[in-house]
Amino acid sequence: MSCIKMKYEVPGDDFTRAGEASSMVKRKLKQLGYNPDAIRRVAIAMYEGEINMVIHAGGGVAEVEVYPDRVEIALIDQGPGIADVEMAMQEGYSTAPDNVRSLGFGAGMGLPNIKKYTDAMRIDTEVGKGTTMYLTVKAK
Amino acid sequence: MQVKDIIDILEAEIISAADLEAEVRTACGSDMMSDVLAFVKDQSVLLTGLLNPQVVRTAEMMDMRCIVFVRGKEPDENVISLAQAMDITLLKTRFRMFTACGKLYMSGLRGGCENE
Numbered sequence: 001m002s003c004i005k006m007k008y009e010v011p012g013d014d015f016t017r018a019g020e021a022s023s024m025v026k027r028k029l030k031q032l033g034y035n036p037d038a039i040r041r042v043a044i045a046m047y048e049g050e051i052n053m054v055i056h057a058g059g060g061v062a063e064v065e066v067y068p069d070r071v072e073i074a075l076i077d078q079g080p081g082i083a084d085v086e087m088a089m090q091e092g093y094s095t096a097p098d099n100v101r102s103l104g105f106g107a108g109m110g111l112p113n114i115k116k117y118t119d120a121m122r123i124d125t126e127v128g129k130g131t132t133m134y135l136t137v138k139a140k
Numbered sequence: 141m142q143v144k145d146i147i148d149i150l151e152a153e154i155i156s157a158a159d160l161e162a163e164v165r166t167a168c169g170s171d172m173m174s175d176v177l178a179f180v181k182d183q184s185v186l187l188t189g190l191l192n193p194q195v196v197r198t199a200e201m202m203d204m205r206c207i208v209f210v211r212g213k214e215p216d217e218n219v220i221s222l223a224q225a226m227d228i229t230l231l232k233t234r235f236r237m238f239t240a241c242g243k244l245y246m247s248g249l250r251g252g253c254e255n256e
Contacts, residue, residue, distance in 0.1 A: 016194075044201050104188075104194055107172050
């Protein structure tokens with residue numbers, strides 16, 4: 001298996017559709033017979049990232065590359081950027097609006113969860129321009 | 141225990157059935173989906189009072205087999221059809237969250253983390 005590339009639009013205007021891209025990636029990895037633990041970690045990390053893009057950035061693009069030993073994910077948005085990444089990484093810190101909390105998110109667990117489930121995480125962000133998050137999950 | 145045992149224990153109604161004989165050992169009760177996603181251990185059942193499609197998405201990402209809506213709540217068609225596509229059983233119970241979790245715990249279901 002060489003590298004398989006996938007690209008998904010994450011629509012920003014419909015919270016009910018958040019997670020579709022993660023769902024498709026999960027299904028694809030299952031078809032490929034990928035390591036189940038890695039599949040779940042990819043799915044959760046990407047799902048949290050997708051939710052973030054919908055809540056904060058008006059959607060974006062998810063690019064996924066599957067290698068035999070790892071999955072690389074880039075989540076790219078043109079949202080407001082993250083003013084203080086260090087704060088954003090703390091459990092419980094959230095800038096999400098209240099209506100998001102009534103939907104089951106916005107507890108300040110998204111980025112900490114993503115960090116927990118990935119083997120590498122890098123955030124390139126600029127206020128007013130957008131954010132790109134690079135994630136790596138190794139198939140252990 | 142199996143999904144069908146949960147129906148008995150919680151005097152639950154089936155909203156949508158997938159595999160009722162699926163084996164379940166652990167559960168999670170929460171209305172905060174990020175808290176559910178914070179524990180990657182094998183959790184098979186989600187109890188929640190939340191009714192949006194993200195409940196099914198969260199269960200899907202976690203490979204859960206069954207969602208129980210507490211306090212008699214019932215989701216709309218979108219949620220039900222998503223669960224059907226994902227082979228996740230949807231149940232509703234008249235019991236509130238605390239009582240529903242307690243009944244399942246007493247029957248042997250656990251939280252899936254150490255010391256639980």
